[in-house]
Amino acid sequence: MSNVVKMADGFWVLKDAQAVVTFSGGQPIDTLNGGKPLQKGNLKVAPWGANNLLPQQMFRLVWENHLKPQLILTARDFLIGSRMGFFRRIIEGRKHILEPIEDPEKEDWMEEVEAEKYMRRAAYNLEYFGNTYTAFGLDKTLGIESMQCFDGINVRAATMNPKVGYIENYIIHPDWSQFKEAEAQILPAWNKKDPYKYKQFLYHGRDETPGQIYYDLMSYFGTRKWTEVSNEIPKFHISGLKNGYNLKYHIRIPADYFADCGDEDEQEKARTELLEQMNKFLSGVENVNKAFVSEYGVDPTSGKELPGWKIESIDDKMDKAAYIELDKQANTAHASGHGIDPSLAGIDQNSKLGGSGSEKRISYQLHIALRTQTKRSILLEPFNKVAKKILNWERDIFVGFVDMDVTTLADNKSGMQPTVNQAQ
Known part of the structure; x- marks a missing residue:
């Protein structure tokens, strides 16, 4: 066991010498959010x-x-x-x-x-x-x-x-x-x-x-x-309204759809232009409930549908209620942190003011x-x-x-x- 024992910050005991040592001075700083001068x-x-x-x-x-x-x-x-x-x-x-x-x-x-x-x-x-x-x-x-x-x-x-x-x-x-x-x-x-x-x-x-x-x-x-959480929620919803909260569509396009567009470079260019048009067509709040119309052929022998465009909707399983509840929790935390009754600040709590x-x-x-x-x-x-x-x-x-x-x-x-x- 050491004969030099630290009892606290700036306070030491020298057992053999039967003495105490203190260190004083230094620059005071704030405990929280402080730093060197x-x-x-x-x-x-x-x-x-x-x-x-x-x-x-x-x-x-x-x-x-x-x-x-x-x-x-x-x-x-x-x-x-x-x-x-x-x-x-x-x-x-x-x-x-x-x-x-x-x-x-x-x-x-x-x-x-x-x-x-x-x-x-x-x-x-x-x-x-x-x-x-x-x-x-x-x-x-x-x-x-x-x-x-x-x-x-x-x-x-x-x-x-x-x-x-x-x-x-x-x-x-x-x-x-x-x-x-x-x-x-x-x-x-x-x-x-x-x-x-x-x-x-x-x-x-x-x-x-x-x-x-x-x-x-x-x-x-x-x-x-x-x-910070509360500030991100509106950004999340704005992005969701503009771009969709998650994947909404699966668009199926025939693999040979661009075959008549020229060589590989021209086909790639045509493919990119079309995808950009589709992205613009299906995103944003101004494009809600738009309709998409396409034609498809039928095999004269079998009567079956020939491969063509198909847009399939993807079920939205996101629990938006969880985000609403999170927003309410953040609102209550704000009022509590400021020491104000939420009702006096006009904050909705379970539909009551x-x-x-x-x-x-x-x-x-x-x-x-x-x-x-x-x-x-x-x-x-x-x-x-x-x-x-x-x-x-x-x-x-x-x-x-x-x-x-x-x-x-x-x-x-x-x-x-x-x-x-x-x-x-």
Whole structure:
């Protein structure tokens, strides 16, 4: 038995010397979709995916699908509610109550930085990429004059200094597949200890997925294989409609049919031209139910049919129902991966779209109450964590969301009324 024992990664025991040895240092990387730092000119970049293009690949995969864009849009709309607003947190006895307030000065600032427009884009990015990147610009009075949400497609983290323990800089580039250092914009990360240190800085909103040092995973990342399956099904059916799902005909042609066409080369040319015409004649959706007419001779002695053209149909034994069922399974996997009740996304499940209206209303209310809190907190951090500190808002004031609750017509003629989720 060896007297040098490896107890764990970077941790060894030397039995004879009665000592332990640890190896420290090295460059942190993401457990999933991470890789060695990329040297881009004078910049060291933490790659997002094996080729640093994972957001681009997932974005393309999503938009080739018939359900995912709508699922993401639905999730985004659930997150942002009907609008943002200012609230005051009040404690009455043992209850925490959120009281909507009007503050013209703060509301004017929200309009100046186009907060609603910013939030729509930020929520989209959180649903698409699992991360948000907010660039702040301070004016001469150290007020916030601009807030801009950069797409996850364009932002990468600079590699972390292990001795520091956090990301110090972010790199913004319009096209990471064709990187040019001259086109890169470098922004320092927000310094919470000294919020006025930089006139321009970037705040990274994320959920801190374990093992992911630089980038959180998309919540639907585990559905990517189902998405690939789902994306292939329409292609399969388009090809089947145009060219046939399998062999449909057996065409019999007399062996000497081309004997009068000349030498062997001319016969081969005639044979090829005819087969191409037949292929065009029998394929494609525009040629369904066409008729084929040919003549044949009869032996005057025996009265039997002489060899001639014959087109025989081949039975189609393919189980198309299996593909329909596969499509339904993929649809359910999509909705589950995005954390949305299929009925709220309009996904057909066994010819049902979620049951009664009251069942859908309850499902919607449960989604708002249970599935939006963490993501809303992430989306609001640029306001309640960064802006609040820089603009010196009162401690009990914060930005939140106003939802629309579905009611009966007896309660409200429009069938909807504003409501505040007290858990935000």
